[in-house]
Amino acid sequence: MGQGAYRILQEAALRDYLAGLPDIAALLGGAPTAWSITEVGDGNLNLVFIVKGAGGGIAVKQALPYVRLVGESWPLPLSRAHYEYLALSRQAKLAPRLVPALLHHNETLALTVMELLEPHIIMRKGLVAGVQYPRFVDDITTFMARTLFFTSDLALAAAEKKEAIAAFAGNHALCKITEDLIFTDPYRIAEQNRWTAPYLDGLAASLCEDMELHVAISRLKLKFMASPEALLHGDLHTGSIMVTASETRVIDPEFAFFGPIGFDVGAVLANLLMAYFASAGHERAPGVRHEFEAWVLETVDQVWNEFARKFLELWRSEASGDAYPVSLFAGEKGAMRLEAERQAYMQRLFTDTVGFAAAKTIRRIFGLAHNIDFELIEDPRQRAVSEARAVRLARGMMVEAAAFRTVADVTGAARKLRDWQPELSG
Amino acid sequence: MGQGAYRILQEAALRDYLAGLPDIAALLGGAPTAWSITEVGDGNLNLVFIVKGAGGGIAVKQALPYVRLVGESWPLPLSRAHYEYLALSRQAKLAPRLVPALLHHNETLALTVMELLEPHIIMRKGLVAGVQYPRFVDDITTFMARTLFFTSDLALAAAEKKEAIAAFAGNHALCKITEDLIFTDPYRIAEQNRWTAPYLDGLAASLCEDMELHVAISRLKLKFMASPEALLHGDLHTGSIMVTASETRVIDPEFAFFGPIGFDVGAVLANLLMAYFASAGHERAPGVRHEFEAWVLETVDQVWNEFARKFLELWRSEASGDAYPVSLFAGEKGAMRLEAERQAYMQRLFTDTVGFAAAKTIRRIFGLAHNIDFELIEDPRQRAVSEARAVRLARGMMVEAAAFRTVADVTGAARKLRDWQPELSG
Numbered sequence: 001m002g003q004g005a006y007r008i009l010q011e012a013a014l015r016d017y018l019a020g021l022p023d024i025a026a027l028l029g030g031a032p033t034a035w036s037i038t039e040v041g042d043g044n045l046n047l048v049f050i051v052k053g054a055g056g057g058i059a060v061k062q063a064l065p066y067v068r069l070v071g072e073s074w075p076l077p078l079s080r081a082h083y084e085y086l087a088l089s090r091q092a093k094l095a096p097r098l099v100p101a102l103l104h105h106n107e108t109l110a111l112t113v114m115e116l117l118e119p120h121i122i123m124r125k126g127l128v129a130g131v132q133y134p135r136f137v138d139d140i141t142t143f144m145a146r147t148l149f150f151t152s153d154l155a156l157a158a159a160e161k162k163e164a165i166a167a168f169a170g171n172h173a174l175c176k177i178t179e180d181l182i183f184t185d186p187y188r189i190a191e192q193n194r195w196t197a198p199y200l201d202g203l204a205a206s207l208c209e210d211m212e213l214h215v216a217i218s219r220l221k222l223k224f225m226a227s228p229e230a231l232l233h234g235d236l237h238t239g240s241i242m243v244t245a246s247e248t249r250v251i252d253p254e255f256a257f258f259g260p261i262g263f264d265v266g267a268v269l270a271n272l273l274m275a276y277f278a279s280a281g282h283e284r285a286p287g288v289r290h291e292f293e294a295w296v297l298e299t300v301d302q303v304w305n306e307f308a309r310k311f312l313e314l315w316r317s318e319a320s321g322d323a324y325p326v327s328l329f330a331g332e333k334g335a336m337r338l339e340a341e342r343q344a345y346m347q348r349l350f351t352d353t354v355g356f357a358a359a360k361t362i363r364r365i366f367g368l369a370h371n372i373d374f375e376l377i378e379d380p381r382q383r384a385v386s387e388a389r390a391v392r393l394a395r396g397m398m399v400e401a402a403a404f405r406t407v408a409d410v411t412g413a414a415r416k417l418r419d420w421q422p423e424l425s426g
Numbered sequence: 427m428g429q430g431a432y433r434i435l436q437e438a439a440l441r442d443y444l445a446g447l448p449d450i451a452a453l454l455g456g457a458p459t460a461w462s463i464t465e466v467g468d469g470n471l472n473l474v475f476i477v478k479g480a481g482g483g484i485a486v487k488q489a490l491p492y493v494r495l496v497g498e499s500w501p502l503p504l505s506r507a508h509y510e511y512l513a514l515s516r517q518a519k520l521a522p523r524l525v526p527a528l529l530h531h532n533e534t535l536a537l538t539v540m541e542l543l544e545p546h547i548i549m550r551k552g553l554v555a556g557v558q559y560p561r562f563v564d565d566i567t568t569f570m571a572r573t574l575f576f577t578s579d580l581a582l583a584a585a586e587k588k589e590a591i592a593a594f595a596g597n598h599a600l601c602k603i604t605e606d607l608i609f610t611d612p613y614r615i616a617e618q619n620r621w622t623a624p625y626l627d628g629l630a631a632s633l634c635e636d637m638e639l640h641v642a643i644s645r646l647k648l649k650f651m652a653s654p655e656a657l658l659h660g661d662l663h664t665g666s667i668m669v670t671a672s673e674t675r676v677i678d679p680e681f682a683f684f685g686p687i688g689f690d691v692g693a694v695l696a697n698l699l700m701a702y703f704a705s706a707g708h709e710r711a712p713g714v715r716h717e718f719e720a721w722v723l724e725t726v727d728q729v730w731n732e733f734a735r736k737f738l739e740l741w742r743s744e745a746s747g748d749a750y751p752v753s754l755f756a757g758e759k760g761a762m763r764l765e766a767e768r769q770a771y772m773q774r775l776f777t778d779t780v781g782f783a784a785a786k787t788i789r790r791i792f793g794l795a796h797n798i799d800f801e802l803i804e805d806p807r808q809r810a811v812s813e814a815r816a817v818r819l820a821r822g823m824m825v826e827a828a829a830f831r832t833v834a835d836v837t838g839a840a841r842k843l844r845d846w847q848p849e850l851s852g
Contacts, residue, residue: 158605158651159598165654169592172585179584179748188753211763214754218767222749225584226655228591322605323648327614328640337637341644 006078006108009062011037014049017111018060021104024113029055044069044369045076045254050116057116058103063254069369076173080254081110083171087256088112090231091143094150098143099250117249120242127238127275128282128376130292137302139248140241140268145310148261151231153323154315161321165228165258174234174255175225182359183221186366187214195366196374198426199384203391204366216398220355228258236267237360238275239371262352265307269353269407270360270394272300273414274373277390280418281377293418297411304353304407308346315342351401354410358398361390381424388422432504432534435488437463440475443537444486447530450539455481470495470795471502471680476542483542484529489680495795502599506680507536509597513682514538516657517569520576524569525676543675546668553664553701554708554802556718563728565674566667566694571736574687577657579749580741587747591654591684600660600681601651608785609647612792613640621792622800624852625810629817630792642824646781654684662693663786664701665797688778691733695779695833696786696820698726699840700799703816706844707803719844723837730779730833734772741768777827780836784824787816807850814848 009017018024019032028035030053041048041061045068049060063081067074085105092099104113126133149155151164185193187207195204207213233240234255242249276296279289319326329338364371365387377383393413397404404410435443444450445458454461456479467474467487471494475486489507493500511531518525530539552559575581577590611619613633621630633639659666660681668675702722705715745752755764790797791813803809819840823830830836 153648153651158602161651162595162598162601166592166595169588169595172588175588176584184751184754188751188756211755211760214760215763215767218750218754222579225579225587225748227652228654229652322651324644325610325614328610328644329637334637334640337641341641 004108006065006110008047008064009109009111011039011049014051014060017109018051018058018113021113024058024104027056027058027103028053041068045080052116057118059100059114059116061112061114063110076177078110079170080174081105081112082107083168083174083256084252084254085112086167087231087233087253088114090151091147091233091250091253094146095143095250098139098248117242117251120244120247120249122239123241123243123248124238124271124275124372126243127272127296128278128372130279130282130289132292132295133243133245133248135246135248136241136243137299137306140250141303141306141310143248143250144236144264144268144307145314147233148230148264149311149314149318151258152229152261152321154319154321156321158322161228164231168231168257171255171257175257175259178234178255179221179225181367181369182363183217183224185368186363187217192368193366194368194370196380196384196387199381199424200365200387202423202425203388207362207366210395212399213395216355216401217359220359220398223260223352224263224356227260229261230258231256232259232261232264233267234259234264236264237371238268238271260352260356262349262354263356265304265349266353266356266358267360268303269300269410270357270364271371271373272296272303273357273393273410274361274364274371274390276300276414277386277393277417278373278377281374281379281382281386297414300411300414301407304350308350312342312346347405350404350407354397354404355401357410358394358396358401361394362398365391384424385422388424389417389420392420392422393417430534432491432536434473434490435535435537437465437475440477440486443535444477444484444539447539450484450530453482453484453529454479467494471506478542483544485526485540485542487538487540489536502603504536505596506600507531507538508533509594509600509682510678510680511538512593513657513659513679516577517573517659517676517679520572521569521676524565524674525679543668543677546670546673546675548665549667549669549674550664550697550701550798552669553698553722554704554798556705556708556715558718558721559669559671559674561672561674562667562669563725563732566676567729567732567736569674569676570662570690570694570733571740573659574656574690575737575740575744577684578655578687578747580745580747582747584748587654590657594657594683597681597683601683601685604660604681605647605651607793607795608789609643609650611794612789613643618794619792620794620796622806622810622813625807625850626791626813628849628851629814633788633792636821638825639821642781642827643785646785646824649686649778650689650782653686655687656684657682658685658687658690659693660685660690662690663797664694664697686778686782688775688780689782691730691775692779692782692784693786694729695726695836696783696790697797697799698722698729699783699819699836700787700790700797700816702726702840703812703819703843704799704803705812707800707805707808707812723840726837726840727833730776734776738768738772773831776830776833780823780830781827783836784820784822784827787820788824791817810850811848814850815843815846818846818848819843 015032035051035053038050040050047062051058063078065078066072067076100117101115233253240252276293279293283289374383374387441458461477461479464476466476473488477484489504491504492498493502526543527541579587659679666678705719709715800809800813
């Protein structure tokens with residue numbers, strides 16, 4: 001197809017473009033002039049349009065050559081749309097029905113057309129509202145176990161793995177955002193940092209002085225940069241998950257690259273834990289969110305436990321990779337020893353997960369990008385209280401990650417902090 | 427240059443080819459018909475010619491499309507010559523005078539022309555003869571510290587590092603040789619394995635049953651495959667080092683790729699330790715190699731200690747990478763904490779090094795590729811005794827790598843095994 005050069009497609013141009021795609025036009029149905037086109041992008045980076053016709057709807061995502069949240073002063077390569085497309089294609093094969101269906105991709109325009117997810121909402125919004133999602137544990141753990149296991153050395157031949165790492169190596173501008181905004185800036189004085197002032201001023205300052213924490217975050221940063229264990233989603237928070245009571249879809253894998261497995265798993269746990277600590281701030285009357293909060297913590301437990309169970313099950317039944325070759329673990333004794341090693345591997349992975357979850361929490365409270373779990377708490381003092389509780393847990397998780405032996409250690413610590421009253425500044 | 431297709435250049439064709447390269451022809455001097463051309467490749471993979479004219483000499487290396495040691499039944503991509511060239515170019519910048527000068531490279535022919543190293547000999551031959559090399563410690567530790575540090579996350583920006591990893595990802599066929607021959611085959615029944623029979627039959631069988639060892643080697647294999655810490659030489663044994671009393675040159679980096687730093691450092695230590703254990707087998711009269719053996723163990727100590735000192739010194743003075751950002755370790759307290767973390771990093775690296783050194787030892791005694799340190803011991807029983815001592819140390823190093831806290835723990839254990847009498851089979 002003659003694609004021409006990159007240009008930003010606003011409504012009229014987008015309508016013309018889509019009208020020129022027979023399959024898409026047929027799906028939408030009716031005359032192109034009758035299609036409704038609405039820009040709904042509330043993320044930090046891209047344009048997102050919902051297009052509806054008489055026959056159906058689609059979602060259109062176009063990358064901008066800069067960070068939307070900040071503007072043209074912060075350029076960002078369009079190639080991220082290509083990596084998102086690569087990742088989404090692979091996820092669709094590994095975890096069908098857990099990602100939106102891909103309908104069209106134009107690399108030059110950095111534009112992707114996907115299935116419209118309706119009536120799905122961003123999970124984070126549901127969590128703020130106190131909604132429970134009964135499908136979530138099973139779906140997200142299937143998504144993580146399958147996408148992470150099948151792109152790891154446990155499933156891939158070493159040559160395939162190296163080629164796959166190279167295929168995503170060019171997405172380093174997106175990795176750099178993570179390296180800076182998650183693993184560096186919250187721990188130093190940085191212009192883009194912000195927090196609930198004045199209440200958290202003291203805590204923000206203490207983070208910049210806390211050398212144990214700086215060592216811990218630097219080790220995590222190095223692991224993030226130089227441990228290509230599997231193809232990560234790379235931004236797996238509850239704002240990248242769309243849900244209904246009966247469906248879960250993971251969206252927006254533009255940060256995809258080969259990195260440490262615990263980074264994705266930790267992202268899910270961290271965002272649930274933040275929903276838990278934020279919940280007190282959304283209480284309309286004492287105790288009304290008690291059941292929701294219990295569900296959130298139970299979900300944290302189950303997300304790890306089910307993820308670990310499914311990952312191990314895949315390892316036992318689908319280990320076609322070059323790591324831990326079956327031929328070295330023949331016989332009953334070998335099988336037993338390999339099983340013990342699988343458990344040890346999961347324990348190391350859990351320690352990574354705990355550390356990365358802590359990093360994902362702290363950046364949402366002191367870094368550039370915050371989340372509505374906390375931001376929608378109207379009373380800033382109450383918001384600061386919720387945030388301080390989350391930070392207290394996160395600091396312990398980061399500096400003493402290995403002391404959390406099981407996920408129950410994490411949720412138990414969270415529960416104990418539910419009514420803890422921090423000392424605030426100001 | 428019109429390169430045409432790949433073809434193997436034997437003497438006549440090589441002469442014509444070199445005559446067509448003005449700079450090379452000028453260096454050699456005189457009429458091309460007067461050049462002497464000798465094939466000297468004693469490695470496992472390639473053709474190597476020494477070409478001499480009235481004015482000077484060169485070395486010419488051409489990759490064959492198969493493993494020379496085995497024949498056409500084991501194909502191997504010519505692209506390895508390209509990766510060798512890439513690695514050698516980078517090493518030449520980082521460690522000038524410690525690698526041969528590059529004079530010409532032809533990617534299509536998989537052919538490289540280099541400075542002729544004369545009167546250098548392969549270090550392993552010198553070690554078999556009991557020769558001490560006073561420059562070796564300083565040179566090899568400079569080579570390792572500089573090539574490894576400056577290609578690590580401590581020196582490179584994350585984006586550069588990812589691009590560099592991708593640039594070497596295609597060398598996976600050479601990595602696969604290592605994965606199979608070092609990290610897998612010696613621990614299972616494999617057709618290509620061989621050992622000093624019948625004396626080591628029992629030990630060979632026990633290796634295949636030793637599940638603790640299988641777990642340890644599998645962890646090392648996974649680290650080899652998925653820890654791109656720095657650009658490795660990838661095959662840094664004493665057969666890849668050419669020496670005189672006053673010079674050291676590292677050659678043959680065709681196994682280069684981004685892997686764990688301890689793999690290169692461990693290779694050097696392992697090959698020195700094997701020279702130590704083999705020495706008893708080369709004794710013409712009791713005690714005549716005593717001084718040499720003391721020098722070898724002292725060299726092991728110094729190689730680690732000097733490498734660590736130089737690597738740390740570079741980290742303190744040239745840390746321009748994205749790992750451990752200096753901005754997180756401001757002030758006296760920060761500087762102290764960062765220094766403690768550097769020491770902890772080196773301790774983890776030492777543990778890796780100990781494990782990889784063990785792996786490099788065991789493969790030379792039970793795998794496909796042996797070395798002349800042991801092979802030139804004429805009496806097979808005596809050879810088996812030396813090998814069994816090396817294996818005993820290596821098994822401990824692999825299974826309890828972290829118990830060796832300093833390199834003196836390693837050389838101390840080696841010294842204790844100098845006269846240990848193993849039980850042999852047969």
